[in-house]
Amino acid sequence: xxxxxxxxxxxxxxxxxxxxxxxxxxxxxxxxxxxxxxxxxxxxxxxxxxxxxxxxxxxxxxxxxxxxxxxxxxxxxxxxxxxxxxxxxxxxxxxxxxxxxxxxxxxxxxxxxxxxxxxxxxxxxxxxxxxxxxxxxxxxxxxxxxxxxxxxxxx
Numbered sequence: 139x140x141x142x143x144x145x146x147x148x149x150x151x152x153x154x155x156x157x158x159x160x161x162x163x164x165x166x167x168x169x170x171x172x173x174x175x176x177x178x179x180x181x182x183x184x185x186x187x188x189x190x191x192x193x194x195x196x197x198x199x200x201x202x203x204x205x206x207x208x209x210x211x212x213x214x215x216x217x218x219x220x221x222x223x224x225x226x227x228x229x230x231x232x233x234x235x236x237x238x239x240x241x242x243x244x245x246x247x248x249x250x251x252x253x254x255x256x257x258x259x260x261x262x263x264x265x266x267x268x269x270x271x272x273x274x275x276x277x278x279x280x281x282x283x284x285x286x287x288x289x290x291x292x293x
Contacts, residue, residue: 148180148189151166151180151181152293153293154169155193156289156290156291157290159193159194196289199252204254206252206254206259207250207280208259208279208280209248209250209278210251210277211245211249211279212246212247212249212267213274213276214247215271215272216274217246222246228270236252259278
């Protein structure tokens with residue numbers, strides 16, 4: 139779905155950057171058939187308006203010995219704004235938690251966690267997540283095989 143403030147060239151720029159954020163302004167300009175100055179200005183606008191949040195490198199978890207991925211469902215003992223805010227603040231500071239979503243259903247949050255192995259994950263559950271007073275229940279789903287992982291949005 140396109141935002142009304144983005145034209146087709148903006149969308150093309152965003153698509154190319156999702157594929158390769160290391161493209162230079164000159165390379166990007168050639169791909170969208172513009173000169174470098176208007177592409178540079180569009181990039182700065184897309185960044186300042188928040189369409190581009192940041193540029194990152196996608197790392198290989200297996201090569202970094204962090205390929206053990208767990209989807210961890212968390213149910214809080216009680217839900218209130220303060221308890222949720224406090225929980226989210228703590229979760230943001232746990233580096234092994236690579237994504238956290240507030241969800242509907244039987245659980246309150248879904249965490250994506252990367253670890254070297256089961257022993258490490260067990261230690262994380264007991265010594266890190268286990269110290270968060272607001273957690274009432276944890277359910278762990280171990281990822282056996284990653285089928286699809288995109289880091290971009292469908293534009």
